[in-house]
Amino acid sequence: MAVSQINFARIDADVLLVGGGHAHVAVLADWIRRGVPQGARAVLLTPDPALRYSGMVPGWLAGQHEIGDGLVDLVGLAARAGVELVLDRCAALDPEARRVKTAGGQEIAFNIASFDTGGEGRGAALLGKDPRIVDVRPIGAFVERLAGLRASRQGLPRVVIAGGGAGGVELAFGLRNLAGAAPRPQVTLATGTSGLLLGFADVVRRRVAKALARQGIAVLEAEAAFERGTPVAGGQWLEPVDLIIAATGSAAPGWGRASGLETDAEGFIAVDAHQRSVSHPHIFAAGDVAARLDRALPHSGVHAVFAGPVLAANLRSVVGGDVPQATYHPRRHSLYILNTGDGSAIASYGPFSAEGRWVLALKHRIDKAWIAQYAGLAAKQ
Ligand SMILES: Cc1cc2nc3c(=O)[nH]c(=O)nc-3n(C[C@H](O)[C@H](O)[C@H](O)COP(=O)(O)OP(=O)(O)OC[C@H]3O[C@@H](n4cnc5c(N)ncnc54)[C@H](O)[C@@H]3O)c2cc1C
DSSP: OOEEOOOOSOEEEEEEEEOOOTTHHHHHHHHHHHOSGGGOOEEEEESSSEEEOGGGHHHHHTTSSOTTTTEEEHHHHHHHHTOEEEESOEEEEETTTTEEEETTSOEEEEEEEEEOOOOEEOHHHHHOOOTTEEESOSHHHHHHHHHHHHHSSSOOSEEEEEOOSHHHHHHHHHHHTOTTOSSOOEEEEEOOTTOTTTTSOHHHHHHHHHHHHHTTOEEEOSOEEEETTEEEETTEEOOSOSEEEEOOOEEOOHHHHHTTOOBOTTSOEEEOTTSBBSSOTTEEEOGGGEEESSSOOOOOHHHHHHHHHHHHHHHHHHHTTOOOOOOOOOOSSOEEEEEOSSSOEEEEETTEEEEEHHHHHHHHHHHHHHHHHHHHHHHOO
């Protein structure tokens, strides 16, 4: 395995994985266990040496995890799988010529490519460019910025979170319970006009609303915005504010639509149940960067994780010259566990909900098991 420095010689890959995301780590795991299909030359293009597991970030804020917990070692996984690693990001794709261009100017040619790059932050587009705005995407940069602010003398006394989805809610709880902060940060959650946890069962929304109120987190059912340099929501001034976190969902990366690949209306790569591009059969995609055309599927980590083994099976088939056979059929409901930062958590599974310290213990067990399987594989001799 070689970690490429930028040199401008073209790399020729049989199989190119773009993005070390939650689905591609399952592909790397399959290749570690069973070998790269057909002994193909495989390359992973991704900017960072580790994948940060977002589900453990709220727990890190609340002091339940160390900053180094919740990282998947992409360098180790690529090395064990016999995959060349290029630490750079995809900046352009030509699916007809079967090439990507990296931000650093490197060209990578491929026969088959798979994309799992996640989405991009929408904070700047929705809120503007105030220096107090920090986007949750990319999550690695978000964690570094918050770690820096936590360590600074200023701390994080007054925080606004824009976005009432699961990520925004968990970050509100995590920041209200920020480890080592005295006094506790004042936290306002601006959910947007769709309110708290759109798409979740009423019982979950009620439980979360109660927990937010109990912890003194202000909730505004309005869009956060900037008016003449001042953050507002629903006609209310939000100043003074030290930090505005944009947890407003992910946007599609521009290179997807610009490439001529078929996308959905928002620019996410359109795929079928095999995670295969509907326009270019030698291209696959999974996770937040992909959009299933045959059914509506929210962009969330759980679908990236469960699509991973399907993607691995189909890449193995197509590299071997067969048609993809495996399909991803999401379960009717997905389990979401929202960490409330105070030692407890709220679970949501379709119409069912539960709350308590045991729910948080279950979340920690699931998260740590997911991380441990990859740590074990990355360390394997
Ligand atoms: C605070 C928070 C908590 C969350 N909690 C949960 C949860 O509990 N459960 C859940 O299901 N979802 C959760 N989510 C949503 C979840 O984070 C995403 O849906 C998930 O990360 C998507 O996985 P992915 O593999 O598509 O992309 P990512 O996890 O974003 O991985 C993308 C990878 O691609 C790399 N990359 C990015 N751009 C490029 C490029 N141009 N070229 C090459 N590589 C690139 C990145 O460095 C990264 O390694 C949460 C989100 C947030 C913000």
